[in-house]
Amino acid sequence: MPFTALAIAAAIAAAAPLLLITRLPPAVRGWAAAAVPFALFVGFATMLPGVAAGSIPTDVMRWVPSLGVELAFRVDGLSLLMALLITGIGAGVFAFSGRYLAGHPRQGRFLAVLALFMAAMLGTVTSDHLIALFVFWELTSLTSFLLIGFKGESERARAAALQALLVTGAGGLMLLAAALLLGQAAGTFRLSEIIAAGPALTEHPLAPAILVLLILAAFTKSAQAPLHFWLPNAMEAPTPVSAYLHSATMVKLGVYLLARFNPVFGGEELWTGALVTAGTATMLVGALLALRETDLKRVLAYSTVVALGTLVMLLGLQDPIAATAAMTFLIVHALYKASLFLVAGIIDHETGTRDATRLGGLARSMPVTAVVALAAGLSMAGLPPFVGFVGKELLYEAKLTHPVAPLLLVGAGVLANAAMVVVGGILSVRAFLGTPRGLETTPHDPPPEMLAGPAALAAGGVLFGLLPGTLGGWLVEPAVSAVMGSAAMGSATPAPLALWHGFTPVLGLSVLTLALGIAVFLRWEPLRRRMERWHLLDRHGPERGYTVALGGFQWLAAWQTRLIQPGSLRVYATVTLAVIAAATAAPMLFGGGIAVPAGWLDLTVYEAGAALLLMAGAVAAVVARGMLAGIMAVGVVGFGSALVFLLFGAPDLAFTQFAVEVLFIVILTAVLLKLPLREPEHRTRGQRRTDAALAVGVGSVGALVMLAVLASPFDPTLGAWFGAASVPEAHGRNVVNVIIVDFRALDTLGEITVLGLAGLAALAILKRRPQAPQGGA
Template sequence: MLTVLITIFVLAAAAPMLHRLLRGATGWALALPVVAVTAWFATLVPAVSGGEVILESRPWVPALGLDLAFRVDGWSLLFLLLIAGIGALILIYAGGYLHGHRHEGRFFGFLLLFMGSMLGLVAADNLIVMFIFWELTSFSSYLLIGFNHEETKSRAAALQALLVTGGGGLALLAGFILIGQVGGTFSFSALLENADVLRHHALYLPILLLVLAGAFTKSAQVPFHFWLPGAMAAPTPVSAYLHSATMVKAGVFLLGRFNPLLGGTDVWHTVVTGVGAATMLTGALLALPQTDLKRLLAYSTVSGLGTLTLLLGIGTTLATKAAAVFLIVHSLYKGALFMVAGAVDHETGTRDVRSLGGLFKVMPITALAAGAAALSMSGFPPLLGFISKELLYEAKLAAPSGAMLITAAGVGANILMVAVAIIVGFRPFHGARQLPAKPMHEPPLALWLGPAVLAALALVAGLFPSLVDRPLVSAAVSAIRAKETTVELKLWHGLNLVLLLSVVTVLAGVFVYFLRQRCRALAARLAPVVRFGPERGYELGLRALTAVAAGQTRLLQHGYLRGYVLTVLGVATVLAAFALVRFGPATLWIGFEDVRIHEVAIGVLVLAAALVAANARSRLAAVVALGVVGYSVALIYGLYGAPDLAVTQILVETLTLVLFVLVVVHLPQFSTLSSPRRRRWDAAFAGVAGLVITLLVLKALHVESGERVSQYFAENALRAQGRNVVNVILVDFRALDTLGEIAVLSVAALGVFALLKLRPGARKEDR
């Protein structure tokens, strides 16, 4: 598993370079290894459906209980297959869709980065590892949604998606940490062995709510659903991949994953079912009035995600089964329809359903794929969508509580979905040609291959349900329920209530389709009300956050050097005084018997130079006097056996002087800005600070603090092949610290550079 992930991430890094080499063939070339990965996942199917759980682990930071552990059970394998399989098709599709785009290579890189993160997320066994991949998916989706980064809309949508899912991610991290505290381990497999511990713990409710917050934001559940339609600003391959089959399903994955640990309680049922039902209805209602193909699909995806959440909330074996089947169905048809929408857009230049029609003659293959996908979406036999819808109704009817309510909501949402399916899958291709007769043709192979394959899969799986039920669905359901379950799917269930509901759904859906104009009119009138929805809350929140940040910056970063120095010294003095009070008073008299003459000389020199600096009437004098202080301190270091420190001090002093000389000509005339009274205050303050620090130093001479660290380092330095202890510490014992320090230093340098270069006025000469 780790090998697979590394391969994909390496491919992601290499994609831009590969693209320069392969040009138009990049999509196909990159799809090859991904197909191989899919095939490898497929070889795992027999073992996993036989009840085996494939575990893989290697230590990463053992001290923190952090292992690169992966767990492939039925539930994750189902996702792995979907992610890699659809991912390969999307890569091919993206090659066709973005053909000749300036940043095509970069796009492939982002796409693969996302794919790797998603695979890692569903395969992770260690919760922290899972969280890291979770954040990586948010991060890479930010890059993908904002791919057209020159458009304000794209950037805003990307930021919105990142903030909403990232916020949820933080909640999730908190939840995971609590789980780690309660369960004593971050390993999911280990937690599974004591599955009841979490449910019976006092912290159960916070844990549950935090994990759910993560899942709901990611899977665009009400009230966080608004980011998904916004994310349609992304190029279509992104929507087809992230917003249909993968990223938005991560929340659903999480729910299924944690069902054995957190599920089954009353809170779980109420919250998950309720939010799922609300999302299902909201999505369906908001979808119908849309006229943009992609927004139609986005809202219907919200509805589909609501359905999945609802089913996992019900949590019966039947509902879980329905969820697993619907997950496959939804990924197949929604991925296909998104790709169709992109292909239509690519060929005609519009995605507005009102101005599309009669495209069947121009692009028959795309039209056929779209039709099949739409049939699957509306639950027509013999497609897999039909089986799924039968199961949905069966599960909802058998729900332990509120069955009638849930079923009614489900039927309502599905009716609307049928109407949407007709609008998306049939409307653009049939009826009169509405577009101006510009030359149009079937999109290239790369653009129709994806939808065709996905639609064909939906058909084949519908005709031969045994292809998916035992190998995939059984294992997935077993993993969610944490007990062995066998699933058998049938196309024909006999004449019963469920079938009746299906028929009613389709008929009513067709009816609603013909009413769509009126729905749009109604929605237009309701628009002012909808504006006060959760998206408004997001905007207000964002504005408040920036306002707070600005206020805080004004308060702390006021730009007065005197204030900064006062703050730093003040805090240090108070802390030092506190330490003194705790450890008792210092010995004041240390005796001057063995003081040598040159030491006294240096001391006098430092004092004199400091006084000169404080009273200097010219800037140069002040700088030079400060330099004298610095060099004298370096002398003291040198005298007391710290040559490294002394050399460093001298060099730093020299560089500071050089920098000062460079900028001194730009500085305004030296002037005394503070009033005499203020200066007296400063002097008093400096005096107190100096006194406290002196006392602290005197005290430090007499504090015995157990074993001396220097002893250890001195003894072990030779083992590390060095005699200079300071340097050995820097580059060997504490090398990681040093690495962090130089990284921070580099970032700081870049910041300084940016500040210097981006000042107003400095910009012109830069160009």
């Protein structure tokens, strides 16, 4: 099996043993849980030299051949970058979870679902088939729903999980629609072939609809304004979930989708305009809301919204420098954000609180954690020699060189990055330095398995900052080539990564950002208290719109249920028959389907007698006053049908019908004599008229259908085939029996099952005995 498919299968297979991980000692669980993701990380890392040299491994396996669906996997620079982030950060998160949730009764189930999520993520970023990509995309939504709602006893966790599922699930439906339309427009569902077609696909009439659907699908997953509200609410999940799903991997799926289709739609004004506008707005909204929060996880969540907006905006600039900045920042953000989320989990684990206003001076009791937090926080703030500084320099360079509104983009970037300086300061400086605040517990550094992940990620921020050329050559440049496409890149090369570019305007912007961020950080407390009083967004923001919309859907569902589920069998039968009759009659009346066979009134005396018997039985059943009389009248209809079978050359069916009608009348009469029947419900005159009109309408439509069938030329193909195949295929000369027993065996089995269940129900009714009255006289 090819490595990519083997990696996904291994991640899925890892779920089963992780269910039993609680049988291991707590000190071993973290390392055992991290074994599979770390091995996969090493395996994907071995692909780096080949992919950097231009080799793109592709694996194809047949999945649903009749529908043209294949399990095709392709690992180019962009896919490999995402796979390394998924497995590398996953190894740290799994190790952290093994100790963080030690003692929790559902720890094994949590890790198993986390493994399935990792498999879904790997499948999404490596799939080379649109349908398979959609399946894996939706699996990430389902598994994240389970992870966000892990604390099922919490109402807030359940609401957050449902909100994330509804928002991202709506995006999944849009992705499915886009995939189907794109497959129709391109004539293939293979991503590599669609990308190879490039901008030529934009000339197709379906291109605008595909473009809009892809953008909306990406925006829901990557929490672009005004759909950003679900991401901070998802912080109700345990900290490992926040670190894995909502900082480094799942929320980047939307960015991945935009980057993947950028070579196709990158030249469209709608594409670039939507990405730049939404990305810039998301940056500013996330920065503003991040400064209002005191919960460490929610602060980090809103800073993730800022980062996602930055990435989307950079993809919309359509420039190699901007693409280089986007891929670099993708790595930078993953390293420091996952590390800081895990640090926030350590703080919560050791102190029992995530409230930034209650934290301070933790470095004295947690020195190792403080060093990790400081390294990740400084990278987030964009200080040298951390890789965050390299990424921030590229961000400003891409914005300054953009021909459209560079000052506006730079200004928005300065404000957003200054907010990130504040967030980094809250997590690293405020919590660990300064004056200690009174805590109910005495914190200390956690066990090594909890520190391994955040420490390795923070160290990566330092290492890549000192060796930016290695980062660029092995990871960034192959990803940029995939994002821009060979046609767009031409002879251009991705911008080189360097820690020092000299005294340039970009450096001046970095200094300005740092100064503004420090100034806001020093005044964060009074600023935050003032912003807490801004209730405009809470009352009229997008989350309020979601709440109103959800309530509206619930009201609509309740109203619709009351309308169509009144609890009356009479209403159900009326609506069902009316809909069937209308749906059948409409195409016949307006589509020329009405036809009458020649000589349809040429009846013999016997045929006319059988028809009159049928009609007489039907009329008698309608006008009958008692239940037994009605049963007898219905029996007359059955006997009339048997006569019709006998007259038209089907004696076996006729005698079967005779036997069935006799048994029906006898059994039903015996049952009715056992039941304490009440007076029948009396219908009003209006109800009788409605029933009469419905009966006449359904009967007329049925008659029109039968006449149209008889007017059509008889096609003996099927009958001839059954006659010819009866003996050699089924070894039977009675064609009717062969059809029922062999060619329609499953259908007949179903009918027998239904009759058997009905017989058991009748037996239960007949055996029913009235209960003796309790107590004595």
